[in-house]
Amino acid sequence: MHYQPKHDLLDQRIILVTGAGDGIGREAALTYARFGAQLILLGRTESKLQAVQAEIAAGGGAPAHIVTLDLLQATPEQCQQIANALQACVPRLDGVLHNAGLLGDIAPMAELSLTMWHDVMQVNVNATFMLTQALLPLLLKSSSGSLIFTSSSVGRMGRANWGAYAVSKFATEGMMQVLADEYRTRNLRVNCINPGGTRTQMRASAFPDEDKSKLKTPADIMPLYLYLMGDDSRRKTGISFDAQPNRKPGAAE
Numbered sequence: 717m718h719y720q721p722k723h724d725l726l727d728q729r730i731i732l733v734t735g736a737g738d739g740i741g742r743e744a745a746l747t748y749a750r751f752g753a754q755l756i757l758l759g760r761t762e763s764k765l766q767a768v769q770a771e772i773a774a775g776g777g778a779p780a781h782i783v784t785l786d787l788l789q790a791t792p793e794q795c796q797q798i799a800n801a802l803q804a805c806v807p808r809l810d811g812v813l814h815n816a817g818l819l820g821d822i823a824p825m826a827e828l829s830l831t832m833w834h835d836v837m838q839v840n841v842n843a844t845f846m847l848t849q850a851l852l853p854l855l856l857k858s859s860s861g862s863l864i865f866t867s868s869s870v871g872r873m874g875r876a877n878w879g880a881y882a883v884s885k886f887a888t889e890g891m892m893q894v895l896a897d898e899y900r901t902r903n904l905r906v907n908c909i910n911p912g913g914t915r916t917q918m919r920a921s922a923f924p925d926e927d928k929s930k931l932k933t934p935a936d937i938m939p940l941y942l943y944l945m946g947d948d949s950r951r952k953t954g955i956s957f958d959a960q961p962n963r964k965p966g967a968a969e
């Protein structure tokens with residue numbers, strides 16, 4: 717995407733990113749902070765979140781909050797407690813990037829264990845739903861809130877062996893469409909990003925043998941993440957965007 721954001725695009729905006737400790741989420745948090753946002757970093761590994769928090773501070777960004785939560789164990793009560801605690805320290809949320817995800821096993825459906833199925837659905841769908849429900853009141857306090865879900869090409873067209881992960885991403889696309897329709901007349905837009913093959917840990921475990929140098933880095937795909945979080949996308953809702961629109965799904969060749 718060719719997008720030239722203004723340097724103060726996210727000034728005064730308060731943004732929560734899940735899975736902010738590594739991969740695409742880490743890069744998104746650092747990028748949003750560089751463009752002026754105050755960050756809430758949510759993830760399961762506190763040390764990684766602290767490293768991101770320190771990097772934001774070193775770059776002169778607004779002090780970031782840390783929320784430690786393992787989405788695999790998340791309950792509606794925990795999500796509500798997090799929302800209550802946030803309410804006490806921030807006036808609103810202008811953006812939420814649901815980025816954390818679990819890949820699970822790459823295996824034929826016939827061989828998928830029920831435990832793995834449940835785990836992938838819990839992290840990618842159920843916890844995303846619970847957090848969204850708890851955070852909606854804070855998002856609706858923004859004059860132009862942006863709720864972003866993270867999809868995948870296998871969440872639009874099923875592919876052999878991508879089992880629970882693919883199904884969870886179809887559900888993510890559905891959750892985005894339902895919410896976008898429900899809030900169409902309010903100050904909240906809801907969209908999906910499909911990052912496309914990107915050089916991260918998750919990608920390496922899905923395609924261990926591919927040539928990583930052929931993959932875009934998380935930093936390369938940030939223009940779309942900025943566009944959707946800032947006011948230039950104010951009228952866009954209910955859309956599933958590709959961060960790498962010309963890329964063919966599958967392993968890098």
Ligand code: NDP
Nearest residue numbers: 735738739740760761786787788816817913914916917918
């Ligand atoms: P990474 O595995 O590199 O990072 C995922 C992040 O999510 C990590 O910070 C991880 O925490 C966090 N996370 C995972 N499980 C949990 C959990 N149970 N509770 C809290 N946090 C958790 O993945 P990517 O950056 O590659 O992926 C980000 C998103 O993009 C995912 O939704 C993925 O499905 C999607 N995507 C990625 C593509 C790619 O090529 N990379 C392609 C298409 C979609 P920790 O650091 O503690 O492990």
